[in-house]
Amino acid sequence: MDDRHGGSPVALRLVKEQLRVPVALLRDGSLRYTESERHALLEAAAQLAQLYGWLNFDAGFAVAAQHVYFRGLRAAAEAGDQDAVINMLGMLAYICACSGQEREAVQLAEHAALLARGRPLLVRSRAAGRLATAYAAAGDELRHRRAAEEARSLLDRGHADGPTHLYYYSGAQLDAEIGQALVLLAGKGSARSRRLHGEATAALGPLAASGRDVTHQRSATLHGAYLALAHLARAELEEAAEATVTAGQRLAVVDSGRCQALLRQLRKTFERHRRNDWANTAISALAEAGLGT
Numbered sequence: 001m002d003d004r005h006g007g008s009p010v011a012l013r014l015v016k017e018q019l020r021v022p023v024a025l026l027r028d029g030s031l032r033y034t035e036s037e038r039h040a041l042l043e044a045a046a047q048l049a050q051l052y053g054w055l056n057f058d059a060g061f062a063v064a065a066q067h068v069y070f071r072g073l074r075a076a077a078e079a080g081d082q083d084a085v086i087n088m089l090g091m092l093a094y095i096c097a098c099s100g101q102e103r104e105a106v107q108l109a110e111h112a113a114l115l116a117r118g119r120p121l122l123v124r125s126r127a128a129g130r131l132a133t134a135y136a137a138a139g140d141e142l143r144h145r146r147a148a149e150e151a152r153s154l155l156d157r158g159h160a161d162g163p164t165h166l167y168y169y170s171g172a173q174l175d176a177e178i179g180q181a182l183v184l185l186a187g188k189g190s191a192r193s194r195r196l197h198g199e200a201t202a203a204l205g206p207l208a209a210s211g212r213d214v215t216h217q218r219s220a221t222l223h224g225a226y227l228a229l230a231h232l233a234r235a236e237l238e239e240a241a242e243a244t245v246t247a248g249q250r251l252a253v254v255d256s257g258r259c260q261a262l263l264r265q266l267r268k269t270f271e272r273h274r275r276n277d278w279a280n281t282a283i284s285a286l287a288e289a290g291l292g293t
């Protein structure tokens with residue numbers, strides 16, 4: 001649901017209703033559970049909170065997502081699910097990194113990376129990848145590169161070793177996330193912004209150009225929009241327009257407030273280049289996708 005469609009109203013409503021069940025059962029003081037039954041309910045609540053929080057963020061509700069994750073963290077901690085705690089801390093760090101809360105992003109991501117020591121390689125890689133994004137958002141290129149390299153190395157060594165909730169975490173996904181992080185880093189006013197945007201286009205390209213028959217359409221749309229932003233920062237209008245057209249076409253399937261906001265941002269930039277044929281191509285494609293204003 002999230003992989004293909006994103007944080008749509010239908011997805012939010014469905015997962016919210018699912019989450020209410022274990023939460024209501026845990027809160028009902030008249031019920032008595034065995035230790036294993038209570039543990040199962042806590043795990044279900046944590047897993048659903050993890051998904052519901054992410055869907056809220058993808059829909060554009062960052063504050064609501066943060067509230068959900070803090071509740072999910074309590075359930076995961078009480079259930080003793082350390083990997084879920086690490087994952088949700090990383091997700092919170094990512095939300096902060098994308099919401100102008102750079103200091104909080106670094107604090108959360110560093111704590112997640114600390115907890116990940118001794119955990120499966122995939123869990124450690126996922127935590128290092130979130131840390132790389134947090135450092136990039138904070139403008140710390142050196143630490144960003146160290147964390148990104150650690151994430152890649154751990155993923156190469158342990159790609160099949162980890163909890164099921166990291167099923168989506170692949171080399172292409174990590175590369176795209178690092179590309180997005182480089183766009184954030186370049187936006188901090190770095191004198192090397194053109195080079196950073198160039199690196200970002202190379203990292204974002206493969207996932208953004210993936211076919212429309214694969215399951216990860218939401219991620220491809222999001223990172224396709226960041227690819228277009230990176231090309232625009234380098235005044236590469238043709239490449240930016242091509243990335244925008246591809247991302248816009250995915251909106252036939254993807255219902256994501258974050259993706260739509262990024263694509264509207266791209267439209268405003270293209271509007272300043274109305275005399276360019278490629279800019280007009282991108283504007284027309286976005287209009288056809290329902291982003292005409």
